[in-house]
Amino acid sequence: MHKQTIRTSSNQYDVIVGKGILQDINEYLPNRYRRILLITDSVVADLYADEIKEKLAQHAEVFVSAVPAGEASKSIEQYYQLLTDAIEHQLDRKSLIVALGGGMIGDLAGFVAATYMRGIDFIQVPTTILAHDSSVGGKVAINHPEGKNLIGNFYPPRAVLYDTDTLTSLSAKEIRSGYAEVIKHGFISDETFLQDVLQTDLTQRLSPDRLADHLQKGIAVKAQVVEADERESNVRKYLNFGHTLGHAIEAELGYGKITHGEAVAIGMQFALNVSENQLGVKLPDEAFDQWMKKNHYPQQLASLSVDRLLQRMKKDKKSENATVQMVLLEAIGKPIVKNIADEQLIPLLEKFIRELDS
Structure with missing residues (x-):
């Protein structure tokens, strides 16, 4: 225990x-x-x-x-x-x-x-x-x-x-959903933790000890952030990495069409792309893409309207003055919050959806 x-x-x-x-x-x-x-x-x-x-x-x-x-x-x-x-x-x-x-x-x-x-x-x-x-x-x-x-x-x-x-x-779908939040904690906290999760094959039976270790580490990350900012006035926003687009996808598809974690995983892919574009950094986006494909995360968004997704992203609780606010990464373990203007975000979102479905 x-x-x-x-x-x-x-x-x-x-x-x-x-x-x-x-x-x-x-x-x-x-x-x-x-x-x-x-x-x-x-x-x-x-x-x-x-x-x-x-x-x-x-x-x-x-x-x-x-x-x-x-x-x-x-x-x-x-x-x-x-x-x-x-x-x-x-x-x-x-x-x-x-x-x-x-x-x-x-x-x-x-x-x-x-x-x-x-x-x-x-x-x-x-x-x-x-x-x-x-x-x-x-x-x-x-x-x-x-x-x-x-x-x-x-x-x-x-x-x-x-x-x-x-x-x-748990079903394979629920395991995928859960591990999206596990790997999120790795992205915002620690390179070693992230790499360990990226080496985890969710299509195979998970070792109880390894699963417990990942859960405890994820809870520790969440606890540290919550203790510093209980009511999400500053650093607690970092826990929303991947959620800005993820929540928009869930709402646009209809709640329950894909799981919360599956939507957030797609949202993290996009957040990595935006981080590289806006901050001029190099992140393990390709390794994450391969991990998602290997573990059968859904990645088909061609039917979704960029304009409708954008409007839903503006309704996210973090958004201010009808401007999309996203959690981005300066590096693994170094999240920041940044407002993204429509004229910057729209072409990035269009390109992301086009490449995701190609």
Whole structure:
């Protein structure tokens, strides 16, 4: 078992990573609760909900709400229904919400917890590789048809319980999605970490030890950034490397058509290209392109309009005064934030999409 404590100016909570944690979930709860609402999705519910409910029910009255699997459930409709469930189950300010699932569930359940009765406790119980990033840091949100995570809050969990045994059930698509965030942490932090991930073949069974090492290193990167900037006023923006175009792709294709990580991976390819163009640097873009191809990341964007992608990028939360703001790299481990004018960005985006689909 590995424990990291996230300490910010306003909050502190533990992130616990290891095998079999959910077997003793009650030992890791920050308090005792009379009522617990377990929020999960339809896939994860079939795998783990009954077992976890049985364990939590040793000390509390436990209810389960399962939304359809997929990013489309991070919607105002599902959010409202979960609030209705909480009311009907008579949760109060001393109750707990457990977010059991991937990043979508963590964001959705966390936003329910943040807004129900002006805020009740919740814990993150991630079951995907992707969620090693999203479960840490306290961002919670739902999507709007015009953009990803436009409705949300900063609301940290009381704990993050990451049982690596749950990762054995992941599909190849979910592994790809998760490793996009792992390699993102390498790009913004450390050359050695990045090169190790670039040597990882996701089409083969991952060594549990290597996977755990990558997850812990990724969480450590996220923790360091969040502790320095809890509410994304400066350096926390670096964690959005690849997300400006990635979020635009997700919204334009329709949420759930490709995974969040797959879209972010394409966004990182573009961010590397823009970095080289704008900053006159040389980055391992070719090695990253080959890694994506070897691991079967989707790379077909020919059907997407450059103008529509640009407009969505301007709606990104980082953008200012209708100007696209991107996280770029001066070097591996040296991210910066830069505003890119339309006349510079459009030809780069047109060229990127054309070459991606060639």
